[in-house]
Amino acid sequence: MSETVLVYRGKEIAAYGFGDPHPFGTDRHDVFQAELDAAGLGDSIDFGHPRPARVDELALFHTAAYIDKVSRLSAEGRGWLDYGDTPAVKGIYEAASNVVGAVLCAVDEVMHGNYKRSFIPIAGLHHATRDRASGFCVFNDCGIAAEYLRKSYGLKRIAYVDIDAHHGDGVFYAFEDDPDLIFADIHEDGRYLYPGTGHAHETGTGRAKGTKLNVPIATGADDAEFHRAWQRVEDYIDDQAPEFIIMQCGADSLEGDPITHLCWTEEAHAHAAAALCRLAGKHCGGRIVGTGGGGYNRRNVARAWTRVVQSFVETE
Ligand SMILES: [Zn+2]
Numbered sequence: 549m550s551e552t553v554l555v556y557r558g559k560e561i562a563a564y565g566f567g568d569p570h571p572f573g574t575d576r577h578d579v580f581q582a583e584l585d586a587a588g589l590g591d592s593i594d595f596g597h598p599r600p601a602r603v604d605e606l607a608l609f610h611t612a613a614y615i616d617k618v619s620r621l622s623a624e625g626r627g628w629l630d631y632g633d634t635p636a637v638k639g640i641y642e643a644a645s646n647v648v649g650a651v652l653c654a655v656d657e658v659m660h661g662n663y664k665r666s667f668i669p670i671a672g673l674h675h676a677t678r679d680r681a682s683g684f685c686v687f688n689d690c691g692i693a694a695e696y697l698r699k700s701y702g703l704k705r706i707a708y709v710d711i712d713a714h715h716g717d718g719v720f721y722a723f724e725d726d727p728d729l730i731f732a733d734i735h736e737d738g739r740y741l742y743p744g745t746g747h748a749h750e751t752g753t754g755r756a757k758g759t760k761l762n763v764p765i766a767t768g769a770d771d772a773e774f775h776r777a778w779q780r781v782e783d784y785i786d787d788q789a790p791e792f793i794i795m796q797c798g799a800d801s802l803e804g805d806p807i808t809h810l811c812w813t814e815e816a817h818a819h820a821a822a823a824l825c826r827l828a829g830k831h832c833g834g835r836i837v838g839t840g841g842g843g844y845n846r847r848n849v850a851r852a853w854t855r856v857v858q859s860f861v862e863t864e
Pocket of ligand 1: 798841842843
């Protein structure tokens with residue numbers, strides 16, 4: 549048995565990036581697609597093409613003033629969207645809107661029952677906050693998707709699971725006081741890596757206290773340490789019984805990434821994706837959407853994301 553998985557591709561999302569010598573280049577899309585093609589998954593994959601998100605969809609998460617600012621600076625094509633990581637390259641508004649649109653298309657296809665599992669490689673821009681860009685991330689597609697699932701489909705309990713080397717701070721702080729946004733994030737210890745957050749004691753605030761799981765990992769950690777941390781995530785998500793799972797599959801947690809210091813292999817990504825498919829089957833009617841997230845070693849990006857899609861195809 550295999551599951552037909554919907555993978556988004558196309559120049560619209562490939563265009564999201566910042567050009568040489570920025571680590572988030574626009575070549576990440578094609579290196580993944582080449583590896584995915586070589587994996588020979590054939591009829592088990594359908595390809596989807598994105599549409600741009602509308603302003604009212606961006607505004608489900610972001611402030612109107614921030615959306616206006618991105619639009620204006622993108623048209624000018626100069627300056628920065630944050631304090632020095634995320635340049636305002638020309639057309640970044642359109643590219644970022646297409647990334648969000650791809651994720652919302654995936655959500656629609658899954659919610660309409662056309663597919664159970666979908667993957668968007670250029671997405672998972674988890675550092676963007678409601679009112680500013682941060683860490684290469686312009687619009688927070690995962691945060692928008694969570695709000696969209698609530699507004700358009702009336703879902704309440706949405707799980708966000710993040711295995712990128714960096715803490716998903718843009719998602720975490722936006723929902724820190726929201727007990728129904730189920731958040732689990734394994735990341736390199738913030739004492740050694742941007743954005744410096746995601747401490748174990750950060751479990752949510754107010755009514756949401758105790759509803760978030762942050763698992764910081766020591767620099768240099770390998771697959772064995774990943775598996776120990778992952779079991780906690782799996783148990784937590786199982787216990788929380790969400791209605792939908794959004795996975796952020798950042799490949800910068802693999803050994804050899806130029807800007808981080810974790811040492812997992814792509815088997816970590818394969819394992820996490822398979823486990824979340826099983827949990828989605830148990831709690832969510834099978835519904836899971838995966839997003840690529842970070843990853844700046846091109847070989848790692850290609851392999852980790854391909855292994856995620858393989859798990860989406862193969863997991864019973
Ligand atoms: Zn990252």
